[in-house]
Amino acid sequence: MVTLKINGKSHKVDASPEMPLLWVLRDLLGMNGTKFGCGVALCGACTVHLDGIPRRACVMPVGAAVGHAITTIEAIGATPVGKKVQQAWLDLEVIQCGYCQSGQIMAAAALLAKIPAPTDTDIDQAMSGNICRCGTYPRIREAIKLAAQTPSTDKRGA
Amino acid sequence: MARVSRRQILTAGAATGGGLLLGWHLDAQARVLGAAAKATPSVFAPNAFIRIGTDGRITLIMSQVEMGQGTYTSMPMLLAEELEVGLDQVRLEHAPPDDKLYANPLFGDQETGASTSVRVFYEPLRRAGATARTMLVAAAAATWKVDPASCQAQKGVVTHSPTGRTLTYGALADKAAKLPVPAQVSLKDPKDFKLIGTSAKRLDTPAKVNGTAQYGIDVRLPGMKIATVAASPVVGGKVASLDDSKAKAIKGVRQIVRLDDVVAVVADHMWAAKQGLAALDIRWDDGPNATVRIADVVQGLAAATQSPGVVARKEGDAAAALANAPTKMEAVYQVPFLAHAAMEPINCTVHVRPDRCEVWTGSQVLSRAQATAAKVTGLPLDKVVVHNHYLGGGFGRRLEHDYVTQAVRIAKHVDGPVKVVWTREEDIQHDVFRPYYYDRLAAGVDARGQPIAWMHRLAGPAILARYLPAAFRDGIDPDGLDGAVHLVYDIPAIQVEFVRHEEPVLNTGFWRGVGVTHNTFVIESFIDELAAAAKQDPVAYRRALLGKSPRARAVLDVAAQAAGWGGPLPAGHGRGVSLLYSGWGSYLAQVAEVAVSKSGEVRVHRIVCAVDCGTVVNPDTVKAQIEGGIIFGISGALYGEVTLKNGRVQQSNFNDVRVLRINETPAIEVYLMPNGEAPGGIGEPGTAVTAPAVANAVFAATGKRIRTLPLERHLRSA
Numbered sequence: 001m002v003t004l005k006i007n008g009k010s011h012k013v014d015a016s017p018e019m020p021l022l023w024v025l026r027d028l029l030g031m032n033g034t035k036f037g038c039g040v041a042l043c044g045a046c047t048v049h050l051d052g053i054p055r056r057a058c059v060m061p062v063g064a065a066v067g068h069a070i071t072t073i074e075a076i077g078a079t080p081v082g083k084k085v086q087q088a089w090l091d092l093e094v095i096q097c098g099y100c101q102s103g104q105i106m107a108a109a110a111l112l113a114k115i116p117a118p119t120d121t122d123i124d125q126a127m128s129g130n131i132c133r134c135g136t137y138p139r140i141r142e143a144i145k146l147a148a149q150t151p152s153t154d155k156r157g158a
Numbered sequence: 159m160a161r162v163s164r165r166q167i168l169t170a171g172a173a174t175g176g177g178l179l180l181g182w183h184l185d186a187q188a189r190v191l192g193a194a195a196k197a198t199p200s201v202f203a204p205n206a207f208i209r210i211g212t213d214g215r216i217t218l219i220m221s222q223v224e225m226g227q228g229t230y231t232s233m234p235m236l237l238a239e240e241l242e243v244g245l246d247q248v249r250l251e252h253a254p255p256d257d258k259l260y261a262n263p264l265f266g267d268q269e270t271g272a273s274t275s276v277r278v279f280y281e282p283l284r285r286a287g288a289t290a291r292t293m294l295v296a297a298a299a300a301t302w303k304v305d306p307a308s309c310q311a312q313k314g315v316v317t318h319s320p321t322g323r324t325l326t327y328g329a330l331a332d333k334a335a336k337l338p339v340p341a342q343v344s345l346k347d348p349k350d351f352k353l354i355g356t357s358a359k360r361l362d363t364p365a366k367v368n369g370t371a372q373y374g375i376d377v378r379l380p381g382m383k384i385a386t387v388a389a390s391p392v393v394g395g396k397v398a399s400l401d402d403s404k405a406k407a408i409k410g411v412r413q414i415v416r417l418d419d420v421v422a423v424v425a426d427h428m429w430a431a432k433q434g435l436a437a438l439d440i441r442w443d444d445g446p447n448a449t450v451r452i453a454d455v456v457q458g459l460a461a462a463t464q465s466p467g468v469v470a471r472k473e474g475d476a477a478a479a480l481a482n483a484p485t486k487m488e489a490v491y492q493v494p495f496l497a498h499a500a501m502e503p504i505n506c507t508v509h510v511r512p513d514r515c516e517v518w519t520g521s522q523v524l525s526r527a528q529a530t531a532a533k534v535t536g537l538p539l540d541k542v543v544v545h546n547h548y549l550g551g552g553f554g555r556r557l558e559h560d561y562v563t564q565a566v567r568i569a570k571h572v573d574g575p576v577k578v579v580w581t582r583e584e585d586i587q588h589d590v591f592r593p594y595y596y597d598r599l600a601a602g603v604d605a606r607g608q609p610i611a612w613m614h615r616l617a618g619p620a621i622l623a624r625y626l627p628a629a630f631r632d633g634i635d636p637d638g639l640d641g642a643v644h645l646v647y648d649i650p651a652i653q654v655e656f657v658r659h660e661e662p663v664l665n666t667g668f669w670r671g672v673g674v675t676h677n678t679f680v681i682e683s684f685i686d687e688l689a690a691a692a693k694q695d696p697v698a699y700r701r702a703l704l705g706k707s708p709r710a711r712a713v714l715d716v717a718a719q720a721a722g723w724g725g726p727l728p729a730g731h732g733r734g735v736s737l738l739y740s741g742w743g744s745y746l747a748q749v750a751e752v753a754v755s756k757s758g759e760v761r762v763h764r765i766v767c768a769v770d771c772g773t774v775v776n777p778d779t780v781k782a783q784i785e786g787g788i789i790f791g792i793s794g795a796l797y798g799e800v801t802l803k804n805g806r807v808q809q810s811n812f813n814d815v816r817v818l819r820i821n822e823t824p825a826i827e828v829y830l831m832p833n834g835e836a837p838g839g840i841g842e843p844g845t846a847v848t849a850p851a852v853a854n855a856v857f858a859a860t861g862k863r864i865r866t867l868p869l870e871r872h873l874r875s876a
Contacts, residue, residue, distance in 0.1 A: 016409070019429045027384060027427035032376040033369020035550075036428070037501050038582040042812035045501060073369035086367040093359070093778055096786055097226030098366030099373060099501040099550030124821035131812060133501050133551050134226045135789025137820040139782070 002066055006031070007075035017063025021055075022046045024062045025072060033073035033102050037131070044130030047103035048072050054110040054126075073102035080152045082109045088147035096134035104130050108144050117148050202331035204293055204339050205286045206259035207237060214328025216243055216314065221253040221260035221268060222275040223522055225552035226786070227841045228779035229275045230362045233283060235775055236276075239353045240287030240346060242311040243327070250361060252546045255524035265626060268525045271557045271668065273742050273839025276775050280837050281345075288343040290334075297333035298325045348773075348834065355832070357778035362548065374520035374547040375579060377507040382575040383412060385568060386431040388438065389420040389588050392805035393663055394445040397421060401439040408433050415571045422568045428579060435581075447805040450663045452594075455802070456492065459596035459659055462617040467655035468633035471643040474651030479611035483602025487691060491599065491680040492866040495800040496592035496669050499815050502550020503585045504561045507577040508569035510535055515542045515566065516575075520549035522556040530559045534566040553790070554668030557625075558590045586815055587807040591800055592669030593618045594661065595638075595676045599684045602651075607692025609703070612649045614642055614680070617657040619666050633658060637668070641677035641740040641846070646710045647685065647703035663802060670790055671846035674740040679795075679867065682736040682850030687863060696735050696854065697723050709770050709835075710739055713747040716768035716829050721749035730754060731763070734854025738847040744771040744838030748788075750851035751824075754859045758874040762792055762824040762852055767844065769828060772835030780840050781828045787844020788826055793817040795849035799868045 004011045004024070013028050025031045025048070034057055037045030041056040048057045049071040076082030085108045088094075095101050104127070111118055111126035118126070123144055132140070202210045209217040218237050224230040230250055238245055253260050253268075260268045263278050291311050298316035299306035302323060309318050314327045348354070365371040390396060402414040405423055410430025415422040423434035480486060507518040508531070515535045521527045524544055531542045549556055565578040580588070595618040602611035620635035629636060634656055642654050669675065689699035697718045704711040714737055717723075723733065731753045738746040751764040765788050774780055797816040801808045809815050849867060857863050862876045 023427050023429040027429070030378055031369075032372075032378070035373075035501070036375065036503065036579070038812050039432070040582075040811060040813075043501070077368055089367050090359070090363055093357075093363065093782060095226075095360070095363045095366045096228070096782060097224075097501065097549060097551045098363065098371055101366055102369050105367060128819045128821040131501065131817055131819065133499060133553070133790065133817065135786030135818070135823075136782075137789060137818075137823040138785055138826050140820060141823075 002062055004062070004065060004070060005068070006070045007072060013062070015062050018061045020058050021048065021060045021062045021065050021070070022057035025057060031072055031074055035099055035102055037100065037103070043100070044107060045100050045103040047106040047130065049106060049110055052110065052113060054107050073106060076106060076109050079109065081112045084147040084150045084152065085109045085112065085143070088143040088150065092139050092143045092146060094136050094139040094143050096136055100130060100132045104132065104140055108140070108147070111144065112147060118144060202290070202293070202335040204290045206253070207283060207286045208241065208290045210290070210327050210331045212328055212331045214314070214326055216248045216327065217251050218248050219251050219253045222279065223270040223520070223524070223546060223549060224362050225270070225520070225522065225549035225556070227275075227783060228360060228776060229270065231358060231360045232276055232775045232779060233279060234361060235353045235358055236280060236283035237287040239351060240284045241291050243314045245353070245358055245361060247314050253524070255528040255544050257525045266628070268523065269557065270522045271552070271554065272672065273841040273843070276837045277743065277839055280773070280775070284345050285343060288345050289339060292340055292343045293334045293337050294327055294330045296337055297330040301325065301333065354775050356776070358776055360779070371548050373502050373550045374507070374518060375502055375505045375550065377518040377547070377577055379507070379509065379575040382507070382577055383424045383426065383572060384428050384431050385415070385422045385424040385576050385578045386428065386435050386581055387420050387422045387564070387568070387578060387584060388435055388440060389564070389584065390442055391587065392442065392444040392447050393665060394447050395419065395805070396443045396445065397440060398443040399441040404437040404439070405434040408437060413572065414438070415568050417567055420564060422578065424572055424576060432581065444805055447663045450802055450805045452801045455594055455661045455663060456596065458661055459594060459617045462657045462659035463596055463598045463615055465657065467615055467617070467657035469653060470634050470639045470656050471652060471654040476611045476613050476651040476653035479651035480600055480602040480613060483610055484605055485603045486600065487603065487688060488598070488600045489684055489687060489865055491597040491683065493595050493676050493679060494798065494867055495594050495664060495666070496794055496798045497586050497589045497800050497809065497815055498551070498553045498555035498669060499586060499812070499817060500551025500553055500555055503582055504555070504580040505578060506562050506565035507575060508565045509575035510566065510569045513537070513541060517542065517544045517562060517566070518547065519544070519562060520547045520556060521559065521562065522549070522552050523559055526559045527562045530563045531566045534563060535570065553670040554672065555590065557668050560590065560665070582812070583810040586810055590665045590667035593621070593666040597680045599680065601684070601688055603688060603692065607688070607694060609647070609649045609688055611651040612645065613653050615655040615657060616642060616677070616680070617659045619660045620658045621667055623658070625667070636741070638673045639677070640672060641674035641738070642681065644740045645681060646707040646737070646739045647700070648706050649703065663805065664807070670787070671842040674738065674742070674842065675791070675794070675846040675849070678736065678738050678740070678846045679849040679853065683853050683863070683865065686734070686850070686854045686857065690857070695724070700735070700737060707739070709745045710737060713737070713745045713768040713770050713831065716831060717747035717749050717766050720768065720827060720829055721751070721764070721766040723749060727751070728753070730859060732855045732857070732859025734851045734856070734858055736847050736850035736854065738843055740843070740846070742839030742843055743836060744769065744840060744843050746843050746847045748847045748851040750848070750855040752852060752855040752859055754856060754873070758870065760796055760852070760856060760870055760873065761822070764825045765848070765851070766827045767829070767847065768831060770831040770833065771838035771840050772833060773837045774830060774832040775837065777830055777832070780830060783840045784828045784844040785826050787842060788848050789818050789823060791845040791848025792824070792852060794845070795852050795867060796870050797868050799871065
């Protein structure tokens with residue numbers, strides 16, 4: 001049994017510590033927003049936050065996540081920066097098939113939380129680990145810039 | 159406007175009642191999987207696409223599947239435009255498989271592919287909307303005992319203009335349902351369109367920003383097991399022996415299913431299944447393809463092009479013109495096998511019971527998925543229910559139903575529902591690949607460098623002979639030849655030949671852009687060679703040959719001007735141009751600007767693309783498809799390649815299936831040139847037009863003509 005803190009709630013799961021967090025989320029907890037893309041940290045579809053830092057859930061042993069705050073796509077909209085990113089994604093119609101977009105949004109939210117006004121180089125560095133086969137990259141770039149310019153409605157900031 | 163007669167499907171659509179439709183409601187609240195059958199108390203369903211309840215609920219049924227291309231917005235726009243409702247008033251529902259109600263008229267079955275949805279449903283769906291609206295107005299007019307012509311429909315409400323009386327569609331549903339379906343209805347004049355032609359917001363994206371959108375891989379059912387598979391690494395191979403003792407010892411592994419050509423590990427979760435798979439000791443009998451290398455494939459195709467093929471287009475006497483031409487140019491072009499690598503790995507969930515089979519997946523071909531499940535289980539078609547989902551990318555891969563067949567075969571041995579999920583490695587190595595094509599080109603040019611003869615002989619498999627045999631006639635595969643037979647240049651003698659050559663060492667099928675992606679690379683590279691040999695500007699050279707194709711000339715002009723064609727460039731940079739016309743009916747011109755490093759690394763800096771796809775339903779969606787198509791095309795052109803050794807695919811994951819990333823993505827500018835012509839296809843042309851523009855830009859930058867893709871590898875060895 002491991003106890004995880006996911007999106008502010010405590011979950012007890014029957015998993016061995018080496019089981020990747022991705023399968024704990026998807027197959028044990030039924031939190032399907034986090035996606036399986038490659039299984040070896042090459043595509044970023046499974047990106048979640050661990051204490052606000054973007055991590056690839058497909059290669060993260062669940063044991064390593066114990067004691068840390070895990071945030072997934074299901075709850076990123078509850079953070080001011082996550083909400084801005086989601087809105088920018090909709091305003092610019094970033095999404096096509098959408099399968100990689102949970103990971104893209106999680107990566108973008110982590111970037112903006114760390115660097116509120118990122119340069120193109122910052123965006124390249126933060127987002128180049130996330131593959132999109134539909135080719136939404138130009139709009140992802142613009143949406144990150146739009147979100148960066150959007151004032152937070154919440155004074156607590158990111 | 160479209161003048162193609164599509165009366166047959168209109169009649170079928172309009173004459174059929176709504177019945178009890180299966181499917182899911184896509185709003186976030188209704189997430190109960192499988193609890194699909196929902197009878198509204200009383201409904202008005204004048205055709206298979208529209209259902210209006212007495213509660214005022216308006217449901218649009220989507221026969222075309224959503225895989226990112228925006229069809230869940232463009233199809234509702236067509237219906238809502240004529241129905242006179244707002245997109246904010248409708249709910250969408252996936253259609254069940256039903257070829258009688260939902261066949262794509264181009265193929266005769268329910269398919270989403272080949273960039274056809276808007277093209278073939280533009281008029282039928284408008285007519286479906288107009289039929290419903292006409293009946294609702296008639297019901298209102300009858301209620302008020304007034305002339306229907308004095309009533310107007312807007313936003314789901316019918317108003318009697320002289321008196322200002324109103325009735326909602328919900329209030330009229332009962333009465334409208336009792337009226338006969340009119341045989342003829344009038345469609346709106348395009349100048350009165352409120353939705354068509356606007357960048358309406360997509361209906362599928364709100365659920366895709368918060369993780370609630372349901373893809374096939376997200377299916378969860380009570381008691382469901384999760385399986386992952388190892389299929390024979392060589393096409394035609396079989397399991398020779400299996401030791402599964404170690405796999406069975408892994409916690410969470412429940413069952414090993416051994417079939418002829420595949421072994422499945424069935425487990426409580428994917429982690430256990432993956433560990434189990436790794437612990438299996440499988441010995442394969444590789445069969446007849448055990449020693450195949452990529453060179454064998456190339457050799458077979460090269461040999462095939464030594465003999466004439468079936469003539470698919472003939473104008474003038476190309477052989478004679480070629481023989482008499484002052485100068486003759488020849489070239490061989492090759493394009494490799496390609497994997498699709500959609501982001502959602504292949505998966506399919508199946509529950510087989512003695513009297514019933516249910517399938518949950520994402521498929522571009524629902525009725526084929528249903529038919530294969532019926533065949534494998536031996537159940538009648540009406541005992542097989544297929545629940546479709548959002549597709550995490552299609553690109554042609556999900557036009558195949560091999561994975562449904564495999565999942566049903568496995569599920570027959572499993573008690574309860576089982577979700578079969580392929581690892582990424584399995585997804586890459588058991589793809590249905592874009593075929594390897596081998597092309598011989600020859601042109602005769604006159605003293606001024608103008609082409610007077612064009613010979614194009616291409617060799618490859620006939621995918622349609624397998625996939626849609628009725629479309630394979632007289633030895634001609636219209637898919638493989640698409641684009642090649644549409645050559646728009648004004649050349650007096652043209653001959654295009656197809657040599658069918660099957661290489662059954664890999665399964666091959668449709669890849670975004672299909673025949674056009676291959677042929678446009680070949681044609682537009684070779685015409686560039688002719689321009690270079692004539693020492694003429696590539697744009698001017700093409701332009702002079704487009705006297706009979708004003709739409710092609712117009713897109714070329716717009717792209718060249720927007721790209722600043724002819725303007726100065728930094729050292730090491732080059733610009734290349736390409737032009738596309740094909741059976742999709744759209745015209746595109748593209749200018750690519752690239753930089754090539756000393757080590758041969760190609761960086762695409764900028765792409766300018768001009769698009770004339772006739773009538774545009776949703777301009778923003780068209781732009782998005784072109785942008786995405788271009789990026790897909792760059793990945794393929796620069797890096798895309800699947801190779802074979804000992805019959806085995808050598809690539810396995812995104813480490814060696816390299817695809818473009820955000821930091822490698824160029825600036826992309828798309829110029830739409832909408833007009834009143836019939837809608838053309840748009841999902842694939844952006845991909846098809848890209849490789850030649852990039853290759854021609856590489857030539858401009860380096861002087862090296864790369865005739866075999868992928869560009870980077872062949873540039874380094876050039």
